[in-house]
Amino acid sequence: MDVDTRNMTPTNLIDKIVVPGDVVLDLTKMENQTIKLGSGLRQDYDCISVMQAGKLRLSKPNKYWVESSQKRYVPSLEDTVLGIVVEHRSDNFLVDIKAPNLAFLPVLAFEGGTRRNIPKFETGTLIYARVVKANGIMNPELSCTDASGKAAEFGQLKNGYMFETSTGLARMLLSSPTCPVLEALGKKISFETAVGFNGRVWVNASSPDDVILVSNAIMRSEFLSGTQQRIMAEKLLQRLEKV
């Protein structure tokens, strides 16, 4: 029986829940292949084993990683995060992004930022920023511009309401196509949200009732499937119409 071994996935754990210690790939059976390992996996001599509990994912052709959800955030490059300013130093702001270390946001990392127009962020200001430097050892560095130097919605988030979630829910809200709960809410209410990969969500709408409704709907949608999210959102919206 000829089996085309190149197209067969070398493991049957894709999209399944794995726990630390599970052996995912046996490298002796896969010669002359390049594999890319993402977070949650490590090389243990001849096999790839799991370091973090979660769902094993594969992005063809050869990228493997473990998707897990937790309260604390591990900074990674090019993530957009919501941070809270803790301190203002001479050349950067210290920003809390729920990571092991405080992040640095250079005072010049804004569109058209010069020494003369440094933004005045007080302690407690909510900032939407992008991670530009993240290794496990040094403090992560943020920027409020995109790669080409434009502001692109980064910067201070005014008004609205911010709440904290797990990183898994944040990723679900940011997935494409649009998350079902956001789509269902958007049909009836006009609101804006900013979601950070670090597990913080900011919601703003014209009236406080809408803000509360949207926030509650998002918080409840973490473990619901797409259809369940739509049903839940519609039930909450009916309450709004009755009043």
Added chain:
Amino acid sequence: MHVRREVIHIHLPRRSTSKCDMVGMVIERDSVGEEGDDVVTPGEFLGEATEFIAGKGAYVSPNGRSVRACLTGRRKVTAAPPGSHDNRSTIEIVGHKAHGAVPQPGSIVIARVTKVMARNASADIMCVDSKAVKEKFSGIIRQQDVRATEIDKVDMYQSFRPGDIVRALVLSLGDARAYYLSTAKNELGVVSAQSISGGTMVPISWTEMQCPLTGQIEQRKVAKVD
């Protein structure tokens, strides 16, 4: 080589006006004001309390009669200043830190990197010129001192990691917190490092080291060791 000292007490009448005050002079190789070159250890008898004042490194024994050493070092006798009430000499112990190494500008040190930041890296100095230190010294390697070429493009994360052992040159005594170190020479830099997987890495060029367990290559500023 320990010489048993004889203490000879020469008793003169109290109101002796002789210049050479021989009351209680200890006859041995020392003379007043010089250091001896034999080593005393804690607890060793130095002199009588009636003839000597206990200085730094010495103490008067509980029975109040003898002066003994409380540090390891060499004894030094200083004459009493003229015009003081007490004309006993002072005995001190000196040279007790002489056998610990202290970094001086220009010395080559071995240090372990403790923290890596955007513009500098902190390191704990462990050996100075191949002699281990007795107390911990802190050193800082600034971004501009990591290598000799292209110093503004240095990425500290690709030069050092916490836990690396580096050979560095002491540039200066630095500030109150740390010595300033430099690795800007071929023979300076990371001497030994562990990879993420835990294996001791092998240098393969002046910027790369490879882990023998997994084959992964990591970037460091590697020292050229002959």
